[in-house]
Every structure is written in structure tokens, then in C-alpha cells.
Amino acid sequence: MELKAILEAALFAAQQPVTMSQLQGLFEAAEQPEPETLQATLVELAEDYSHRPLELILVAGGWRFQVRAEYSPWVSRLFEEKPGRYSRAVLETLAIIAYRQPVTRGEIEQIRGVAVSQSVIRTLLDREWVQVVGHKEVPGRPGLYATTRHFLDYFNLQSLEQLPTLQEIADLDSVAVPDAVQTPLDPNDETPETTPITPSEPPGGAAPQSAEADAATVRATPADG
């Protein structure tokens, strides 16, 4: 039996990403392929699929076949349940855990400036995207949250390093400390605020760009006087 075909069969049979050592374990000790051979064959297999509706990719948990994103308009019709949309609270909390792990709930709240509800944490734990990896040795011994391998697998990542780069936080030293007097003198200060605050975004306007869009609109108005 050809090595490539065996790997292909196993990768399709597995319900999860398959690690290199699992792939080696498919063979009797005497017949195990060298890691280099295995690696080369997997790359070759991935190339074989380059024009197929499936792709063979490497994520944190190992190698897996998946249906390409281009097909989701059709494939998603197979599933009655629509994939969950996550609230901003869930996504922001996930982002903070991903970039700042291990982190306590208190620290997350500190960054978000608002309480993090139990249901948000629950959602992330239930999805197995985050887990408690320890407890901080401070009063109350709060849990320390970190992302899981499943999180990486789910978001098609091999490691945390592949996360989008976090926006840089400008060095405050470079900020010109303005004259204390200047600010109150700001001409805007005298103008009463008249900008209508009617939301321009429809409900569900947690839409990513809403804030920017609003800003643009408002800028165009003479409201700022």
C-alpha cells in the first residue's frame, strides 16, 4: 500500500487534526517512515489537493483536510443551524485572553472597562476555546484563563504567533504634554454640543465599522461648529 494513500485514508478517517506522531503510529515499528519522508509526502498530498474543493492544512493540533472557504455558500445550506455569531463582549474577551494569557477575569475587566459577565466566560469555556490554566496567588485566587489548542484549530492557526498583530500602543513619552491651560481654551469648549446622537447604524449595529462610519458622518456635518 502506498504511503501517500495510507496517509490520505487516515486523515479522512480521523475526526480531528492528526499529529505527525499519530501518523507514524499507523505503521508497525519496523515500517515507520522517517519523519522527513512523512513530511514530504504530506506536502505532496497537500499539493495534489491544490485544485480540489478540499485542502490539506497544518493547524496546531496537526494535519487535517477541510472544505475550502469558497464553498461555504453551498455547504452551509447543509446545516440547519447557522454558525453562531459571537457578541462583541465574547470576541473582545477572547481577544484579550488570546493576547494577554494567562489572564484573570479582573484583568480582562480592567482592559475592557466593564464587567465581564459569567455567560461570556461560560460561552468561551463551553466552546473549549479557553480554559483555566491556574490560579493567581492573590486574594480570592482568581482563575487564570488561556486559550486552548482547540481554539487554534478552530481558527485555522498553527500557533498564537499567527494571530493578527495587535495594534501598537503608542509610547506616551512621545506625546507632547500640552499646556495645561491650552485645553480649556479649546474653542470647541465654548460651543454647546449639538451633534445629534441618533445612531446611524441599525440595531445589531455591533457591526465592526459602525464607530468609524459614525465618525465620518459626523465629521461631514457642521455640528462640530
Add this chain to the structure above:
Amino acid sequence: MELKAILEAALFAAQQPVTMSQLQGLFEAAEQPEPETLQATLVELAEDYSHRPLELILVAGGWRFQVRAEYSPWVSRLFEEKPGRYSRAVLETLAIIAYRQPVTRGEIEQIRGVAVSQSVIRTLLDREWVQVVGHKEVPGRPGLYATTRHFLDYFNLQSLEQLPTLQEIADLDSVAVPDAVQTPLDPNDETPETTPITPSEPPGGAAPQSAEADAATVRATPADG
């Protein structure tokens, strides 16, 4: 997007066989392929896979991809569970069956002083170390368990006689617990019971008296020839 590729994507994404009407439902009403076209495309797709480790087949519920049986020797290893260890109950039950065969579950329980779960028996039957060699003609007709040829083979024995005798086992025991030495050697021992675990009524309803009755008879016979 090519029809065949869309079908391929959907068939791989589905967790169950996909019916023709589900496949049609992947498309907007205006774009739905004719049933004949769909059918012909599926047959073509199945042919594409004729030399692959997977096959596209039609089962009662619809079409599905499956891993070919020839790959079992390798793929099987993905699903093999790591063997654990046998519980104490399994070890004791096996030993009792070996030394006291043919024996009912009720009799085993009487000797062990605790119940023997069905899963313990199941484990030994699955392993083909023991088998039912008959049924005792008492209410419930409980099965009589005995060891198998396979049991002897596994432990490299030619016959049960190669097992240590009970006397040898008892002697081993006596090394650890010296005051127990006398007891087994003296057939007329009058010492009151010292072990708190008195076997209670066997659940299997196996006549508890038979063993004692036997004992008397057999003791009188020249057992060792």
C-alpha cells in the same frame, strides 16, 4: 463554481449520507441542477474516486464518502484504545475460574465474598480466556465457566496442572503471614472463623451446600491417585 466540486465539498462536509434532495437544496431555486444532471455528476464523481483510498457510495440514506476497508490495518490504529490494566475483580475472578472450574458466577461470588459484575465476566469472555461450558441444572440454569485453550496458550501453560497448587499458594502466603500456616494443614481445624467476610447467600442461587457436601466426599478419596 463547478457542480461536481460543489457536490464533492458538500459530501465531505456532511456528517451523514446526503440525499438527492439535500444536494439540490444546496442551490438557489433558479440554479438547481436537474435530477438527471445531479445523478450523472455523482456517478462521475464516484468514478473519479475509483482509485483513491475513499469511495463514494450510495446507501439507503443517500450518498456518502467512506474510507475503503483495505486501509483498516493502518487506519484502525487511529481508533485503538490504549489498553488499560485489569481490575482486581477481573484477576480474582479469572483465578477462581481457573482453580474451581466449572464454576457458576454465584459460586465465584461466594468465594470472593463480593458480587461479580457482568462486565468482569464480559471482559474474560471477550478475551476468550474463559467460556461457558454448560449450565447448572438449578433454577436459572446459571452458566458454568471454565478456562479455555487460549487461556493456557496466553500464559504458556500446557495444562492447568502447571499452575501452582493451592498448597503452594498457601505456603507462599504463609511466608507473609506465619500464623496462617497451621490452618490449611490441619483438616480438623476447629478454630473459629477469623475472616469477617462470610460469604452470604450466592445471588446466582447456586446450591451453597454442594461444595461442602463435595468436600466431605472428595476428602475421603485418594485425590492424587
Add this chain to the structure above:
Amino acid sequence: MDVEQPNTGAAPYAMVRGAPLTELPADLYIPPDALEVFLETFEGPLDLLLYLIKRQNIDILDIPMAVVTRQYIDYIGMMGAMRMELAAEYLLMAAYLAEIKSRLLLPRPAEAEAEEEDPRAALIRRLQEYEAFKQAALDIDALPRMERDVFEVNADTHRIVVRKVYPELDLADAIQAFRDVLKRMDQRSHHQIMREPLSVRERMSSILQRINAGEVLAFTGLFNHQEGRHGAVVAMLAMLELAKEGLIEIVQNEVLGQVEVRPRAA
């Protein structure tokens, strides 16, 4: 249409520039539902502040505290006027902003200025940090995700034959376990267990097995000449034991006929 006004006799909506705000600005119309939606779109005071800043295209590093503070407090005031449940964090932020503003207004000696941090620094840092994570949340949401963008492949595996892997067992462990059983047993039973040689028990099993397989055994067929005297004794004992336990019948159908061994009828 005017927003319903609360009784002005009691608490003002908010303090704006030191004066109680008891009336909503006349040109400020907010449909009640809209405000609710509006508030829900904010993830907290930092989010609201960021919105106010971005809306005016102000550099986050150079926030005009007075403007932002006033706008912020106006919003809080209006939300209060709408009798909306407002998270404590929003009120806390209002107080914090007011504090920064007042510190900026205080004249500071020149020498102290160099050492003293801009009172806005901490706020700016928090806003920047929050903004970074707000963006990161969007970035993560945009990653190709299982179940939404890409799909796990499923191939049926029921034709794959899975070998069962069993634990290994050392005979010594089983014997050790048996020793423990013997130790636990009461002494009388112990004797009963002790009495029979294993060869007899083994023979009992094999006779039963043959009978249950449907064989009618001739009594004489149970003896194997090659086993010699010892074997004959074992066979005899096994048979007697089986008969005694009521597991077999030894019958002779006619006088001087063949003696047969068969399972005992129920």
C-alpha cells in the same frame, strides 16, 4: 416630540460644567428605542469614549478633556433621563473624567511639571489598549473559522475494522490476586478450595464441554489409555464430581448395555 421630562424638583440629570442639567437640550432628539439600541452598541465607558473621540476625528493622544468630558457627561445625563439602567462603570468614568479635567485646570509650578505625568496619560493608555483589543476582536472574528467558513471533512469509517487491544496480564498477578482471595475467605471454605487437584477440575470442564457440544459420551470413552492409571483416576473423579453436582447423568439404558454420559435433563 419631546422626551418625557422627569420632575425637575429632584435630582438633575447631570452636572454639566458645574451647573445641574435639568433640561435636555431642545435640539437633542433621541427616540427612546434608539437610545436603548445605542447604549447596547457600546461595550462600556471606554467604548463610548472612543466613539466620542473618533467621531470628531480627534487624535487619541491629544484629547481635549473639556470637550470629551462634557459630551460624555451629557450622554450619561441623557441616559439617566431615559431612566435607563446604567452600569456603574459609566458613572465611575464620568467622575474620573471630571477629575482629570479639574487637575488640568489647576496651575502647576514649572519645576513640578517636568516630573508630573500628564493627568490624561493613564486614560490615554487605557483607551489605546482598549482600542487595540477592540480591533483584535474584529481581526479574530475575520479569521477563517470552522463551521462558518471552512468545514471539517467527514468520511464514513464503519468499514474500517478496529482491532481490539487488550491489556497484558502476568500470570503471577492473577495468582497473587487469588492468594488474596484465599486470605479473605473463612477457613472452612479455604479447606474446600484446597482439596481438589487442578487436573480433576480441568477434566470436569472438558467433559462438560464435550457433552454440551452434543456428544453422547460412552463411559469408556472418557478414559484415555495413554494417560495411564493417573489419568483414569482423574477422569473417574471428574465424572463423579460432575454427577454429584448434578451436571451430568450416567445412564445405562439396558442391562449390560453401554453406559453413557449425558447432560442432566432439566
